[in-house]
Amino acid sequence: MAVLTSRVDGARFLRASPAAQARRIAFGGIQIECSTYSHIRARMEDFTVTRGHGLAEDPFFSLLKAYPYPFQPTLLATAVPGGPVERQTYDQLKTEFLQRLKALLPLDGLYLAMHGAMYVEGMQDADGDWIAAARQVVGKDCLMTASFDLHGSLSRRTIDTLDMLSAFRTAPHIDREETAKRACDMLVHCLDQQIRPTMIWSPIPVLMPGERSSTLYEPAKRLWAQLPAMNAAPGVLDASLLVGYVWADEPRATASAVLTGTKPDLLRTDALSLAQQYWDARKEFKFGVPTGTLDDCITRAQALQTKPVVLSDSGDNPTAGGTGDRADALATLLRHRVQNAVIAGIADRPATEACYRAGVGATLPLTVGGTLDPVGNPPVHVTAKVIFLLKTDQLPERQAVVQVDGISAVLTARRRPFHEIRDFTSLGLEPTTFKIVVVKAGYLVPEIAQIANPNLMALTDGAVNQDIEHLPPNRYRVPTYPFVPDLQWKPLVVVGARSPHRDA
Numbered sequence: 001m002a003v004l005t006s007r008v009d010g011a012r013f014l015r016a017s018p019a020a021q022a023r024r025i026a027f028g029g030i031q032i033e034c035s036t037y038s039h040i041r042a043r044m045e046d047f048t049v050t051r052g053h054g055l056a057e058d059p060f061f062s063l064l065k066a067y068p069y070p071f072q073p074t075l076l077a078t079a080v081p082g083g084p085v086e087r088q089t090y091d092q093l094k095t096e097f098l099q100r101l102k103a104l105l106p107l108d109g110l111y112l113a114m115h116g117a118m119y120v121e122g123m124q125d126a127d128g129d130w131i132a133a134a135r136q137v138v139g140k141d142c143l144m145t146a147s148f149d150l151h152g153s154l155s156r157r158t159i160d161t162l163d164m165l166s167a168f169r170t171a172p173h174i175d176r177e178e179t180a181k182r183a184c185d186m187l188v189h190c191l192d193q194q195i196r197p198t199m200i201w202s203p204i205p206v207l208m209p210g211e212r213s214s215t216l217y218e219p220a221k222r223l224w225a226q227l228p229a230m231n232a233a234p235g236v237l238d239a240s241l242l243v244g245y246v247w248a249d250e251p252r253a254t255a256s257a258v259l260t261g262t263k264p265d266l267l268r269t270d271a272l273s274l275a276q277q278y279w280d281a282r283k284e285f286k287f288g289v290p291t292g293t294l295d296d297c298i299t300r301a302q303a304l305q306t307k308p309v310v311l312s313d314s315g316d317n318p319t320a321g322g323t324g325d326r327a328d329a330l331a332t333l334l335r336h337r338v339q340n341a342v343i344a345g346i347a348d349r350p351a352t353e354a355c356y357r358a359g360v361g362a363t364l365p366l367t368v369g370g371t372l373d374p375v376g377n378p379p380v381h382v383t384a385k386v387i388f389l390l391k392t393d394q395l396p397e398r399q400a401v402v403q404v405d406g407i408s409a410v411l412t413a414r415r416r417p418f419h420e421i422r423d424f425t426s427l428g429l430e431p432t433t434f435k436i437v438v439v440k441a442g443y444l445v446p447e448i449a450q451i452a453n454p455n456l457m458a459l460t461d462g463a464v465n466q467d468i469e470h471l472p473p474n475r476y477r478v479p480t481y482p483f484v485p486d487l488q489w490k491p492l493v494v495v496g497a498r499s500p501h502r503d504a
């Protein structure tokens with residue numbers, strides 16, 4: 001790794017080093033992506049909270065065991081993206097995290113595994129709040145690193161509180177582990193070499209949905225492709241570029257370039273270059289696959305000789321913050337009298353429970369959709385035959401497959417994505433046998449992309465509507481492209497407050 005071979009030019013030394021084996025590092029964090037256009041709230045039952053020993057033994061974090069110092073677990077709270085986090089839930093999670101962190105003091109290092117697009121009711125910059133609260137506990141001498149999703153939005157407070165950070169470099173995200181490793185390599189390197197690095201941030205007033213900024217397609221492909229070489233230069237510990245999160249009513253919602261290292265002049269040059277290139281490319285960001293209305297996409301799919309046509313119901317994508325309870329696609333398929341289609345899935349607990357009560361083979365009247373967010377979200381009334389019920393003791397894990405005319409629809413008790421083939425096969429569905437496979441997704445994750453023949457993206461209604469230029473106006477967003485199409489801008493850098501080179 002370049003991180004481990006970087007020179008320490010110009011870096012200032014921290015306090016006298018205790019013996020290497022005495023290094024004490026903690027880790028934890030909170031990860032959720034919240035659309036402020038969503039009417040639902042993320043509550044405690046929506047989070048998976050892994051604590052203490054459970055977190056230490058989490059297979060994802062087995063990468064931490066390769067370091068010479070033990071990483072001590074606090075807690076990690078993760079949730080399927082959705083609406084704003086209920087304030088009480090956030091406060092409770094934060095309080096427990098801070099208590100666990102306090103119990104591990106004194107600490108030399110802290111690694112925070114964040115997403116970066118959390119929104120908490122009544123609070124701006126919730127990720128910054130979490131990070132700043134951690135800093136208060138660990139004190140000024142502790143080095144803090146963090147990993148972020150590519151769709152995280154940074155803030156001045158975050159840049160002023162952390163010592164270093166790294167963000168995913170791929171969308172779809174296939175480099176989660178590499179990113180965590182970059183963030184932690186840097187931390188261990190800085191502790192070993194007694195470096196406090198400089199962090200330089202250039203916020204870029206551009207907001208794009210992930211579907212127009214996938215790193216599989218230009219211009220994102222070439223913008224992100226230069227990061228490894230930039231990162232390999234002596235004096236650069238990390239080079240990150242973030243798209244930010246567009247469905248957030250927050251001033252911090254912008255794209256960002258962030259450089260961490262020990263050569264402030266180089267970091268500044270790189271940050272300005274990335275920011276300028278991103279800005280110059282702003283009009284090139286486009287969807288990577290054909291798009292249209294649901295009607296358009298279904299008509300086009302039926303005319304194709306190939307299968308399965310994977311149709312993304314992109315406005316209701318729960319992995320971007322959509323609610324996942326909309327039945328528009330079902331209604332449209334029925335209107336087009338499509339045969340041999342599958343919809344996976346619609347979050348509808350009452351309909352799912354009704355199927356479990358009726359049993360496999362039963363035919364029943366069902367009202368599907370609009371149970372979580374009824375605003376502008378009409379349900380569909382159908383007669384359905386239950387063809388499969390997932391065996392599980394956990395009520396939220398229940399999933400029912402029903403047949404409605406020629407359409408198989410998966411109903412789920414909780415909001416969940418269908419990102420893997422086994423999500424289908426575990427319900428007795430073989431997606432490649434269908435003419436049309438509707439998924440609540442934006443861009444497809446690789447496993448589903450591989451079977452798509454082809455993929456069409458329906459620009460549907462929902463909490464993550466891809467037609468961002470026509471989103472309702474919000475209160476706090478700073479002027480950004482494309483909301484201000486003729487915006488004038490020149491890149492600027494902010495040097496993190498903890499950097500030794502504040503005058504860089």
Ligand SMILES: [Zn+2]
Binds near residue numbers: 149150152173210
């Ligand atoms: Zn993301």
